Amino acid sequence: MGNEYAEHVTINLLDDSDVVQLYDSSLNAQEKYLALKALVGWDFEGSSKVLFIDEIQESESLISALKFFREKHPEVNIICSGSLLGVKLRRMKTSFPVGQIKTLTLYPMDIREFMLAFGEDALVEQIQHCFAQDEKLVLPLHNKALGYYMLYLCVGGMPEAVQSLVDANKDLTHFDAELADSILEAYFDDMNRYVSNASESLRIERLYHSIPSQLANTANKFQYAKVAHSARAKNYETALDWLEAAGLCLESTRVTRPQIPLRGNEQAGYFKLFLSDVGLLRSILKIPFATLLLQEEFDYRGAITENYIAQHMKVQALDLHYWSSENTAEVDFLLQTDEGIIPIEVKAGSNVRSKSLTIYREKYKPPYALRFSQKNFGLEQGIRSLPLYAAFCLSCI
Numbered sequence: 571m572g573n574e575y576a577e578h579v580t581i582n583l584l585d586d587s588d589v590v591q592l593y594d595s596s597l598n599a600q601e602k603y604l605a606l607k608a609l610v611g612w613d614f615e616g617s618s619k620v621l622f623i624d625e626i627q628e629s630e631s632l633i634s635a636l637k638f639f640r641e642k643h644p645e646v647n648i649i650c651s652g653s654l655l656g657v658k659l660r661r662m663k664t665s666f667p668v669g670q671i672k673t674l675t676l677y678p679m680d681i682r683e684f685m686l687a688f689g690e691d692a693l694v695e696q697i698q699h700c701f702a703q704d705e706k707l708v709l710p711l712h713n714k715a716l717g718y719y720m721l722y723l724c725v726g727g728m729p730e731a732v733q734s735l736v737d738a739n740k741d742l743t744h745f746d747a748e749l750a751d752s753i754l755e756a757y758f759d760d761m762n763r764y765v766s767n768a769s770e771s772l773r774i775e776r777l778y779h780s781i782p783s784q785l786a787n788t789a790n791k792f793q794y795a796k797v798a799h800s801a802r803a804k805n806y807e808t809a810l811d812w813l814e815a816a817g818l819c820l821e822s823t824r825v826t827r828p829q830i831p832l833r834g835n836e837q838a839g840y841f842k843l844f845l846s847d848v849g850l851l852r853s854i855l856k857i858p859f860a861t862l863l864l865q866e867e868f869d870y871r872g873a874i875t876e877n878y879i880a881q882h883m884k885v886q887a888l889d890l891h892y893w894s895s896e897n898t899a900e901v902d903f904l905l906q907t908d909e910g911i912i913p914i915e916v917k918a919g920s921n922v923r924s925k926s927l928t929i930y931r932e933k934y935k936p937p938y939a940l941r942f943s944q945k946n947f948g949l950e951q952g953i954r955s956l957p958l959y960a961a962f963c964l965s966c967i
Contacts, residue, residue: 621648
């Protein structure tokens with residue numbers, strides 16, 4: 571904020587119950603506005619000033635009052651943030667000021683930001699250049715970037731985890747391996763403040779912890795029956811809605827026909843779920859760092875790589891869709907572009923043979939296909955090869 575505004579004041583509603591009580595009072599909107607100034611002890615009007623309200627989910631009344639600020643005091647700059655704010659906004663009992671607020675979602679750091687955290691600006695620039703020009707990255711840089719990709723699979727993009735690895739100078743033996751458990755524990759501790767009852771809390775946790783085990787599901791879809799004995803969709807729809815609103819899981823929907831618009835061809839009830847951060851996924855599955863770094867074969871190697879791509883597509887505001895046939899052929903992702911629907915195949919290693927992609931291309935004749943793997947940039951027989959470390963470039967297609 572210091573780079574954008576000359577002055578700022580922060581209010582944390584978890585610490586400042588007086589502000590919460592003020593906006594729960596019977597005063598009118600203007601009276602609350604003047605009282606807020608007095609409570610803060612600072613005149614926050616002016617283009618060079620900003621009022622930062624943290625943990626705003628603690629006051630539904632103040633969220634609704636943002637419309638008043640916008641309409642009656644447009645000279646006031648306000649930035650708000652909050653934990654599990656998406657859940658709160660979906661469950662508000664009062665009206666949300668639609669159109670009056672610009673909403674931004676903060677995701678885990680992507681592989682580009684991960685490399686930048688280690689001062690690899692030049693490496694990122696080279697990757698972007700090779701992507702734009704469809705040129706191979708020189709082998710030493712290619713291998714270096716793959717090394718960062720492997721580290722990213724180990725720790726993920728949660729800022730606290732990335733900082734721990736920075737502090738450890740990329741030495742995983744000094745990385746705080748318990749961070750992921752602490753992060754998840756904090757999420758679910760907060761959850762108990764935004765659920766209707768203990769039963770709902772239990773369903774949310776059950777659904778979340780079933781996602782990793784279903785990533786290697788041969789049924790090509792998420793199955794509620796694998797969440798708990800006798801589980802049904804109607805019992806877990808609210809839990810799924812909560813996890814998506816909290817940003818803890820990502821949903822990829824199956825399409826029956828890969829035609830524009832993809833959203834119009836979604837098949838109801840058929841979807842996959844991914845975790846929002848591949849580092850949390852690795853932690854839940856208890857996969858040793860060495861297994862990833864040494865590229866050993868294990869059952870979830872492909873699933874983790876697919877989760878990594880799903881995570882990067884979501885960060886780039888790209889919809890998640892996949893295609894599968896009745897004969898078990900499956901294309902991992904579909905990308906809707908001005909040129910048409912582009913199939914995306916994801917491979918964990920350098921072996922890029924894919925019967926499913928061949929079937930898809932023969933049936934639907936896409937303009938070209940994309941394949942993520944550990945291979946360098948390249949183009950061969952209508953398939954554009956993209957190294958896994960270039961996942962952050964997808965939105966540029």
